[in-house]
Amino acid sequence: MPVFAAIAVLALLIVVHELGHFMAARLQGIHVNRFSLGFGPILWKYQGSETEYAIRAFPLGGFVGFPDDDPDSDIPPEDPNLLRNRPILDRAIVISAGVIANLLFAYLLLATQLGLVGVQEFNYQPGVLVPQVASEVSSAALKAGIKAGDIILLADGQPLKASKEAIPKLMEVIQNNPNQPIPLSVERQGQIISLTVTPQPGSDGKGRIGVQLAPSGKVVRRHLKNPVEVLTTAATKYQEFVVLTAQGFIQLISNFGETADQVAGPVKIVELGASIAKSDAANLFQFAALISINLAIINILPLPALDGGQLAFLLIEGLRGKPLPTQIQDGIMQTGLMLLLGLGIFLIVRDTANLAWVQNLLQ
Incomplete structure (x- = not known):
């Protein structure tokens, strides 16, 4: 179907x-x-x-x-x-x-x-979700005991609040502390546990721990109040789509050799x-x-x-x-x-x- x-x-x-x-x-x-x-x-x-x-x-x-x-x-x-x-x-x-x-x-x-289903929004919750941990034995996250599905609430004593800034804040802490132990407070299956991770320096000298990061929360739909809000919100979304599509075509034409496989x-x-x-x-x-x-x-x-x-x-x-x-x-x-x-x-x-x-x- x-x-x-x-x-x-x-x-x-x-x-x-x-x-x-x-x-x-x-x-x-x-x-x-x-x-x-x-x-x-x-x-x-x-x-x-x-x-x-x-x-x-x-x-x-x-x-x-x-x-x-x-x-x-x-x-x-x-x-x-x-x-x-x-x-x-x-x-x-x-x-x-x-x-x-x-x-x-x-x-x-x-x-x-x-008009039918409303606008899609992300309802942020405290912390940063770890969807996946690198399987390499040398992974700093694997050594620290971090698992897929964990939610990191605190990093080096700094709370990761419910906002889109949580991921950049956690990345900053990790990247600025290569070879330095970072205490973490992690939520796992409803329980709070304490872990310590030591980022490994990458080729650029910044710390890496070998995980994927995603915002903590869920997608929700908010129904719009009146037809005027529906039309204006649709116009904003429409403008975003047109601009992004036009930029994509400009990039394709100006850099065809590297972007042709995306057609x-x-x-x-x-x-x-x-x-x-x-x-x-x-x-x-x-x-x-x-x-x-x-x-x-x-x-x-x-x-x-x-x-x-x-x-x-x-x-x-x-x-x-x-x-x-x-x-x-x-x-x-x-x-x-x-x-x-x-x-x-x-x-x-x-x-x-x-x-x-x-x-x-x-x-």
Whole structure:
């Protein structure tokens, strides 16, 4: 079920994007003859009064088709409601509507989650949790008797209060005391015990004890009081998502060699979504919002076969006073589409090979 939920989320976001193009065209009276989810061979289709609706074999996106260059279309070439015969502004609205739809839908998802289940907050408790202790024999924590699940309440006589500053404070005590015994007060299964740990100096000279640290407490959901708080909180969260996503793309472009392996395809996205759905289905709203913003930013990039590439053609047309020759546009778009499909297939194969159950089969 978590996998199907994640697939449904991805399919919904593609539908939203293509629906943006479709509605922007239909509301302006522009002819649309195809609405497709996926590429390649048709698995299912329905013929409406003007538009063919279809689901295709390769789920790497979708498209809205126009009868402008369809040899089987009975619409006269000079029809003013063909997309190519419309002013540049009308065409720009149609092309950019998919991106706008994804951005608006992302905000709607965040507002819906906040309205239904509230905002997720961390309720801090005193101390710092130790989720894991290094298994090496030389580990200072292992020698001191620290165990996974312990909560460190005091370090060198300094209390670790219920706040996000508890972890930095404990790290400061450990790092500043290499080879010096540090008395600890630890809560273990409801009992308070005293331990002494002696940090070992690392390569930088700072103390290390060989543990993972996590805040002590639990995640809680706070229901928001009124619609205004829901909308303003959603706007703040939305702004954070957009900024983080944009920064991620800037880092990817500026440092592609080191960050290229972080690019995720449909399989990886579904895997992440399934994991989120399994642990907390309510967080699928945030997951979907983040993916929707990513889809919007990807599509607005000025690359062939993407919405940004088509907008670039319109910009050139506006500057030249006439469009680029059809042969040039078609060649660029077809090349871009082949590269995009090739990248999509590569990501699917790579991410599938990295799935845990596939790795187990290969061992």
